[in-house]
Amino acid sequence: MRPIPADPGVYRFRDARGRALYVGRAVNLKRRVASYWGDLRDRRHLAAMVRKVSRVEVVACDSEHEAAWLERNILERSMPPWNRVAGGAESPIYLELTTSLAAPGLRTTFRVAAGTQGFGPYLGGTKARLAVSALHRLYPLPYTGTRLTGAERDMARKLAVGPQHHGDMLAAVSAVLHREASAVAAARAALAQLRDAASADLAFERAQRLHLELAALEWICAAQQVTVTQPEDLVFYGWAEETLVRFEVVAGRLCDWQVRSCTAQAAKEKVALTPPHWVRFAQRNAALAAALRKE
CATH class of the missing domain: 3.40.1440.10 (GIY-YIG endonuclease)
Known part of the structure; x- marks a missing residue:
């Protein structure tokens, strides 16, 4: 092994x-x-x-x-x-970003509504809700809306945000959800700083909450392509050292892989049809399969 x-x-x-x-x-x-x-x-x-x-x-x-x-x-x-x-144990869930100036915000949902931006799917409702909490903490998008209650207007004043910040807040949240590297790094660093400050102040419950939010943010921003919303069906291949690995995607979900012996010549045509976004994944795991077959 x-x-x-x-x-x-x-x-x-x-x-x-x-x-x-x-x-x-x-x-x-x-x-x-x-x-x-x-x-x-x-x-x-x-x-x-x-x-x-x-x-x-x-x-x-x-x-x-x-x-x-x-x-x-x-x-x-x-x-x-x-x-x-x-x-x-985890349940599939989405994040729904409402962009309207009236009532902007981010929430978890099992089905993305028309007129909103959907992100996901993710696994784990608790993690998704913690990620929403983290992003609203860093970028209080809901308080940039124009339809606020009296209490919400008071909070907006305390946070020093208003409708004039709507575009910037929306762009910041969207960038993190699109996994833009610089945006994710900035959000990660900001949460870590808040967590460490809470710990230094001996506010350990708040520090623990921030730690969980940081882990949840990492979860939803992590690279993953084995489950996507596009209903794609395909078979693709990786080959290494007389070992061919066949991967099967059904309705956007990678759901099986099979390993067998195969010559380079026989594998050439199959591997050539592998979509570009799957090539690294396929070749990495074909090399691993070949090494394991030698054990």
């Missing part, structure tokens, strides 16, 4: 007949997979499964959020016998 990286991703155990036994996700693939051959602790019910494992397959992802989506997609399509829950 030496080729397995210490990256987020999804792993799959197969038996000697090639049947999938279990699919899981990990923040650190190397550590998580190795743990099955150590002290299982509260997972002792998996000991019988571990004895049947003949092959380990992994897909490395760009973030923990991407790994969570990939695991969910795979398990919703097919449940190996040792998995208990289809799709994981």
